[in-house]
Amino acid sequence: MMDPDGDIARKLRAVYREVESQEIPQQFLDLLEKLDAAEKSQKGGGNG
């Protein structure tokens, strides 16, 4: 007999993993680069 908890746990992870395995949207990568660059320039640019 199928274990309902096991089945649910499996499907839950499958649904979640579908989104997790998508590529990170470029907007987030761009945002992080922008934030990083802004901070670097505020602090005087470091070593170059």
Add this chain to the structure above:
Amino acid sequence: MNHLDDDRSGFKRELLAALPGLRAFALSLIGDPHNADDLVQETIMKAWANQQSFDMGTNMKAWLFTILRNDFYSRMRKRGREVQDPDGTYTERLAVHPEQYGSLDLQDFRNALKQLPDDQREAIILVGASGFSYEEAAEICDCAIGTIKSRVSRARTNLQALLQIEHEGEYGPDAHSIAQVTGTIVK
């Protein structure tokens, strides 16, 4: 590279690594991928602005989830209504472009998840899908561990009932008696 740069690049690296899970959690709260990504965007900005208050080496994932969750609920309070797919546009779009939103064979399960009360869906996702312990989930949701456990337990009960109704007969004779309880979600 000086010490400060090391910290910042480590922070950025960990933030990046946490993004897939963060997106999945946002989507489970909001339902609409576009708004979910907006929420993630705000979370990234808030996290970056509050870098100094984060202790590198502690649980960044839990910290980020807490920021995102708090932001989501404060948005909801401002609007005074449910944010989760209020116009049914997500469900509608899903019918037309299912491949954008995920595989069809999990559709029954996704529908059942959406029918759960928010606190139960959130709890079972944090514990069952995002990989947090009960203790971590309780911190993120700012409640007692017992509360999380009870929400997860009720979520499981409700999901079982919802899925058995949809697959009537597949689970044997008991499926019919459960189907008689149609619409009764354990709150």
